[in-house]
Amino acid sequence: MFRARETGGITGAARGLLHRLALSLFTTFAVACAIAPGAATAQSFSFSRVEVNGNQRVDAATIVSYAGIARGEAVSAAQINDAYQNILGSGLFESVEVVPRGSTLVINVREYPTINRIAFEGNKRVKDEAMAGVIRSQSRRVFQPSQAEADAAAITELYRVQGRVAATVSPKIIRRTGNRVDLVFEVTEGRTVENERISFVGNREFSDRRLRGALETKQAGLFRQLIQRDTLVEERIEFDKQVLRDFYLSRGYVDFRVQAATAEITRNRDAFLVTFNVQEGQQFRIGRVSVTSSMPEVNANEFANALRIREGKVYNPQIVETNISRLERLAAQKGINFMRVEPQISRNERNLTLDINFALSRGPRIFVERIDIEGNASTLDRVVRRQFKVVEGDPFNPREIREAAERIRALGFFETADVNAREGSAPDQVVVDVDVTEAPTGSLGFGASYGSDAGLGFNINFSERNFLGRGQSLSFGVDTTSSANAFTFAFREPAFLGREVTFGLDANYRKSxxxxxxxxxxxxxxRPLFEFPLGERSRLQVRTALQYKELSGIDLGDGGTDTGSSFILREEEGERWDVSLGYTYIYDSRIVGINPNAAIRFTFGQDFGGLDGENQYIKTTASMTAQTKVWNEEVTLRAELEGGALHYTSGGSTVLDRFSLNGRIRGFEAGGTGPRDLNVTNEDALGGNYFFVARLEADFPLGLPEEYGISGGVFYDIGSVWGLDSTGGGPTGTDPVDDDLHWRSSIGVSIFWDTPIGPLRFNFSNAIMKEDYDETRSFDISIRTDF
Incomplete structure (x- = not known):
């Protein structure tokens, strides 16, 4: 704080003398007023001239205007005091003195100095640029103590967000010549105060560990210096209250409440203890479902048949919202405008069910006047506008506006996105305001790697999710090792020709x-492609591809013990061009996400190749992944099935076309399984025309402190790849080629570790079913991917 210093003092004897003197004067004044009350009159002043001294930057006329005293006007002592207060209140002067001298009013001022430069001292955790961005004091502007104090508070808030609640910031000035000062903010950072423990009171159905996993606020762990979410931010605590409510509501706990959320600092002031006091209530399921209508043109039974909601299912507000949207779409298809769908929910305490009646009624005739978008400095308006399914002049639907807001946030282009509706130019008009704050959307990465097979490698990759502000995604990467070089490119336009159709272009090149x-x-x-929705949870992709494949450098051996590569590879040597058409059907229940504990994804695709008339084939692939959480959502069970078939109607396949089990079955080397030419020295993997894989796994906590970010899992994989177009017999006519169906399987354990560079997965595998020529691998590391 900037404070004036007081000096001097008064002794006790002098103080008593002054007291008696004041009492005597007061008595004399009271007697005089009692004898001659009419003689006491208020003193007034009149000035013919105003003299201003000490001003350098502020014009004298401006100072006189602040005073508000006109020449020749009779003014009282109170008005002179008001003039003093007005001039001082302008904030331009460090000191002000107003002195009447006969017919002249003398105003002496001392202007605040100008800020020469602004500096920060003592800061290490927060950069100068970050602090300069939150203060309002500026160089070559007038220095104001109140603003400097406000700037110090703003810098302190920066540290508070980082968990350094003990940080202090003191503004100091260093006077320079010419009435200038250097403004210095002296920072004492203090230690980071982290969330040492996050606990819950009142939770019976879900453990503290499970609830902590849903929160944005995190408990301090091993990487507390890198992870910023383990510091206390009051705004984040408020957000977590809503997260907890959404978590329980989606699981049928409609009476859930967060009764209190407290954050206590430890005695040593080095950590916070955060406690959420919750009341879970009972879990409710869906009871009787019905539809009623007060609109003559609406058939309630027809709309009831459009519902996709089952009795006995755990209640989830998202189920209700999804079915309301379905009814509103049906109304739009029938040309029924302004139909309002109101869910009427009745509780059945005995059975713990909720009866839901969808009441259809005529809503108010309100139209969308316009949609105003602000804050998008680089993102084009049309990228935001196309998230709305309504345009200017359409009937206003509050639910559609809320869903559009969620779609805007889901883009990932903005840090914040607020969508609100207000009354327009008329009572039946609504203006939708969209206020966004943009976020970084691009990344550039460099890396290096080393493997026993590939040797030393380097890679560079670039990605931009909002290319040129058009909502397009663009990415490319270059990888190089001692034995291979690869280039990848991908582009996506999510609204091709302004429609809900995604256009994509993929290209890749690899040489090994x-x-x-x-x-x-x-x-x-x-490969250019198009992708568009078929339903709420399904999409269809259609594509064409131009491919080039070349097989060369076949090892011919030494004519002795080294027989070289397989005769099958020798027959397939050469180059090949191919043109194909294909499609893939995708069903993904996560798109709607009604069940928070279970999900399923299914894909089926076919490619029809050889459209140039040579080497014609049909390549079919399918996969299905299902996941659910059990035991109070502590354990995740996952099952994955995958298979494919390659059938040539003319010509034949090559090793570059056929399937392999690389990465599909843990416990085996890349190229370590599949059809083999058993007569060659190295037993080359030839790939197969058919494959099938099943992977079963479970993830669960290990009981270690949660802040370590370590959990475990077990898995079982089984599968095979088999079948060649022709074994041929080889040059001798008796060369053994094994392309039969042989099952391979492995079992193992996994360790999952959440690190700042990403979630890592360590697999320890043991091959159970295998062939003598298979190559196994007992350990591997990979990046963990979540379904």
């Missing part, structure tokens, strides 16, 4: 030299 094999390969593909 004897990578895990005794042959060289070159592959390249350019």
């Amino acid at each position: 030299e004897s990578e895990n094999s005794r042959y060289n390969s070159v592959t390249g593909v350019v």
